[in-house]
Amino acid sequence: MSSCKILDRHPPAIPGLWQYCTAIVGYCPLVCQVRTGTCTPYVVRVNLATSDMAEITQTQNALPRVRRVADDPPDSPRSVGWTEGKSLRIVDGQVLALEKGGSISAIDVEYEMYGKLSKAKDNVVLICHALSGDAHVAGWDKNWEQTGRLYRKKHPGWWDTVIGPGKAIDTRKYCVVCPNVLGSCYGTTGPASINPATGKPYGLSFPVVTVSDWVKVQALLLEKLGIERVRCVIGGSLGGQQALEWALAYPERVERAIVFAAAHRLSTQGVAFNAVGRRAIMTDPHFNQGEYYGRPGPDHGLAVARMMAHITYLSEEGMHQKFGRQKKESDTPSALGGEFEVESYLRYQGQSFVERFDANSYLYITWAMNHYDAADRWGGGDLVETCKRLKSKMLVCSFSSDWLYTPEQCRQLAFAMCRAGRPVNYVNVPSNYGHDSFLVEQEPVGKLLESFIGGEEGGER
C-alpha cells in the first residue's frame, strides 16, 4: 500500500497502535477506484507508528467533499497524458493596435491543445486561465525541465480534474485549446520578452494590455488554427471575464460561454486588495522600475503580493477548517511571530510563486483585472445594454463563500442578461473554498461543465 492521507480519526480510539481513520488513499494500482480518480474516502485501519494500513472499506457519503484524491498520472486512461506547449506567432511585423493605445509588433502565443479537432471544426472548447495561470491546463508537461517550469514536475495542469478522456470536458469528444494571455510570463509575449526593437526585455516599456486585447489575440490564434467558432468558452475568475468578453466581442463565434466566479468588473474591494500587492512589488528595493532582468528581482514584494491575494482566494470558514488556530509553540516567544500554521502556509505560497512568476507580469495582469469593465466597454456604462449584444448560451456560476467575486455580483450579471431579454443560467454552488472553489469543487463544477457543454441544440432561441 503506497500512502494515505488521514482526514479524520474516528473516536473513540481503538486501544493500541491501530486506529480507525478516514483517509484518502494515494495512487495505487490495487485500488481501482483511486485509479479512476474518484475521490471516495475510505475507512482504513492505520498503524499510527508505521502508517501501515489495513482493512480498506469504502465509505458512502459519510464525509464532506474533499479535494482530489490523487492526480491522474500521465499513464492513466483519464489523463491527457504528456503535453507540450506550442507557440504561434500571431502578429509579426504588422502592428496590433491595443485598446488603451500602444502597439506590439511581434506577438507569440503559447497554447496547449488536446483532443482531436473534428472535420467540421465544431468541437472546440476554449479555456481561459486566471491571473497566475498558464496554458498548461491538463496533463503532464513533458518539457518542464527544458523550460525551467519546475512547478509542473509534480503536478498536472491546473484544471486536470475536469479535462481528460472521460472527464467533464471529455477530450475524446472535444478539442480543448488553452492559450496563455498577452503580458503573462508563460510563453506568450510579455514584459519579460525581448523587444525586437531594442534587443532587451520590454520591462515597463511593454504597453498596457486589457482583457479585450487578450481576447483579440486569442481570436487571432484561433483564426490561425482555422477555428471559426467555438462550442464553448470557459473561464474562472479573470478567465471568466475573458469568457464574458469573448461572448460580447464575438457573439457569432461563441456558441456557449461559462463564467465561473467572475462578474463584469472587479469590485472596489478587489481593486483595493490588488493595490496592496502591487504596492509591495513596486516598493521592493529590487524593483528598479521593472528593469531587474538578469539580476535579483522584487521577490519579496511579489511574495507579499501573492500572500495577500491568496487570502482573497480562500474564505474565512475554509481557512478555519484547514488551519484552525494551530501553531508551533516556541520556548522563546518572539514578537516576530510566524508560529501559526496559516502563516507558514501563506509564506510557502508566496515563496513558491516567486519561483514561477514574473513581477512585471503580475503588475500588467492585475492592471488588466482592475480596469476591465464590460459595461463601459460595450454599453456606455449600462450593463443591460451591454448584454443585448450576447447571442451565446450563457452560464454564470458563483460560489457561496467567494468574497472576491461575490454571488451577488455574479447574480447581477446574470440578471442583466435576463433584463436584456437573453435566457441565462445562473447557479450558486454552496462551498467553503471561497474564490478557489471553481478549481476545487470538481463534482458540481464538473456536472455543470458536462451538461452545459454537452447540451443539445434545443428549441431555445
Added chain:
Amino acid sequence: MMRKNLETLKPLLEKMDPALSKVSMEEIVAAMGQAGEVELAGAPSRWEDQVIEKIIPKGARVLDLGCGEGELLQRLLRSKQVLGQGVELAPEGVFGCVARGVPVLQIDLDRGLKEFPDGSFDYVVLEETLQTLRRPIELLQEMLRVGKRGIVSFPNFGFWKVRLDLLLGGRMPVTKQLPFRWHDTPNIHLLCLQDFLDWVHQHRVKVAEAHVFAEGKVRKMQEGDNLYAQQCLLVVEK
C-alpha cells in the same frame, strides 16, 4: 358502526358546511375508509403541463417560477419555440435544468421579482409553488407586473375529502399529492380555490381561463368547484 355514526353526524356536518349536503353518504363512507390519508389519486402528475402547453402561443416569452427540473419549459421550448426562462432554488432542480438545456436562474422567489422589468414576459407560470411561498400575495402581484398573464396552479384545500378528513380526523390532512405532516411541509400557505377567487375579486384581477382536476378528470372550472376540485389552474391578468 361508522356509517351509523355518520348518519347522526350528517345534519351536523351540513350545518357546519352546507357544501357537504351535495356529497352522498356513500362518498363520505368511502372517504372515511381512508381517513388520515385522503385519497386524491387520479390526478396525473403534471397534468397542468398539458393544459399550459395548449394555452401558450408559439414564440411567447415565458417565465416559469419554481420550474423544478425544467420539464415544462423543455416541452414549451420544443413544441412552442418559446423564449423561456426558468427560476428554481433547489440544486437538484437547477442541475436538472442545465442538463435539459433549459435556462435557469437559481434564485429565491421569496426575494421577489424586482430584478425583472415590467411586462418583460408574456406568461409567468407558478405551478404548484404558490403555497410554498412566504409572501404569496406579493408574488402574485409581481407576476402580473412582470408578465402580461399569470398562470397559477395549486392544490385546493376546499376539496370535500380534505374538509372531511380534518373535520372527522381532527388532524391536518395528509394527501397523496402533499404527503407531509404539519411540521415538515414546505407548503406553508395552504389555500382553497375560494380563497384565491376572493383575492381575484378584491384586486380586480381578471380570470381569463380556469381549469380544475375534479371527479377524476381535467375540465373547465365550474360553479361550486371549491368543493369538488382537487387541483386548480387559473390564467389571470390585470
